Amino acid sequence: MKYQANEKGYYGDFGGAYIPEMLYPNVEELRTTYLDIMNEPSFKEEFNQLLKDYVGRPSPLYYAKRLSEKHNTKVYLKREDLNHTGAHKVNNTIGQILVAKKLGKNRIIAETGAGQHGVATATVCALMGIECIVYMGEIDIKRQAPNVARMKMLGAEVRPAKSGSKTLKDATNEAIRDWINNPVDTHYIIGSAIGPHPYPDMVTRFQSIISEEIKWQLKEKEGRENPDYVVACIGGGSNAAGTYYHFLDEPDVGIIAVEAAGKGVNSGESAATSQLGKEGIIHGCRTLLMQTPDGQITEPYSISAGLDYPGVGPLHSHLYKTGRGEFYSVTDDDAMTAGLELSQLEGIIPAIETSHALAIFNDKKFKADDIVVISLSGRGDKDLNTYIDYFKL
């Protein structure tokens, strides 16, 4: 397959493992074992069982009739928002907690921005009875109080990241530092398709259940496995990676990535990494990232905390550079409007991250008989305050 990571974890020019020597034994242990572990029948059985009985998979592929009529095309929504904990994030944390158990780890660390990955990690740690420490930027802790409370209720310790800009990238730095200081008993559950190899590939494989299900669900509904387009929002890019995975080598399926433009790509307050980023190293991988000419990583902005990351996973950098993916960026305003539109047309309140993907209709005109599958990556409960403030509800 052309778009898979090679054995060194490179997608074309992007990926690899740019890690300090202190992390080498941990990352190497994972690199040499993850595929074998994931292929063990007992692992697969437990993973699938949990996805079915605990997460509630398969998630529906829902034909959005009124949304389709409005935009004069055929829109299906892949309902990851209906997963336990409210987003796609749990697909990966279930997988990684099982890997951690196989590796004999008894302590879990994670980073979180908006708190969704932190909640999904705290959830699986509670399920397995494993100690859980979540790093979260001090500023995000204040912005996302309900998710902090959820993590605490699930028994996790939330540690504030007080360095740098005190947001997601600093929480990631702190989690990496924790792993350096605890090299033997700890597994680091990275929440997006980022980080040193094998993380981007491992996370992508755990999320690939999304496109695996789309294939057979679409076959049932439309008599064909391949849609004309798959659409997903991208921060680090884990829901997108899972949504694209089984279509990457199907040239008749268009791949559409939607980034957060914030207040506008050129406003200075944006998170549109493919447009604003340059090749560099962030959190252990070579990829596109937003940085100063001097190579200092800059702070992105988006109304959606889940897209507020200065890099993008190496798979997505590769899709961008090769032209396999079409990249669009959507402003805060357009995303919020699209979120409201979905709520009122279909009775589904999406996460603001997801609302960015739903705003694709402003930029891209589809044909009436196109089948467009949009990853509805998360539900909007966590964003109610932002919606309320924005629309003065």
Next chain:
Amino acid sequence: MNRINQKLEEDKKLLSIYFTAGYPSLNDTAQVIEDLEKSGVDMIEIGLPFSDPLADGPTIQESSTAALKNGMTTNVLFEQLKDIRKSVHIPLIIMGYFNPMMQYGVEAFCAKCQEIGIDGLIIPDLPVAEYHEHYQETFEKYGLINVFLITPQTSDERIRFIDSVSNGFIYMVSSASTTGAQSEFGDTQKQYFDRIDALQLKNPQIVGFGISNNETFRQATQTAKGAIIGSAFIKHLTNKGVDTIDSFIKEIR
């Protein structure tokens, strides 16, 4: 012969000091280097600050953030160092993360280092395999020694590989930690120091992370060739400023 190799041949335990360029004030860099040499330090690691220093503990993080706020950039550092070889003769190493070097251009960065008289580089997030495959030739073309880290978790086999790729010294991280985390050495460290000593590597080892005073310097250099002090020196600069560097160094040995 590279100044680092010359220094390693001297019959003494070496004291190396790390500090963040542009800290406490932007234009302190050259003065700190000169004072360190005058006070008898054997080698200096000049920290090129980075926004996301993931191998560093709070002290070096904070000094890096402050230096960047002060206006430190790669170009500013090179400008500050352009005449440094008129006054300073001990080995100078630039220590920093890979992304700023990549953005400057790895070859241009190496060429500039040679022009100024930098003897080596320490880049914690440039793994030995990447270096070996893509950058070794360039570093050597400009006479730069690249220094790799090993930790208590590094296997003997990997240490031997790192030894084979190195041509100066090996930076021996004292414990599983970020910089500045330890306050003293225990039996675990002693066993680790002895294990490395028994490997009889071709490159001498210099211990870093957790060296803060006379006692830890003495312990670290029982088997190793030298030791590096970073966070403790930065703390001294933070608390006492740049005028009493000599008294800090004199307390170490």
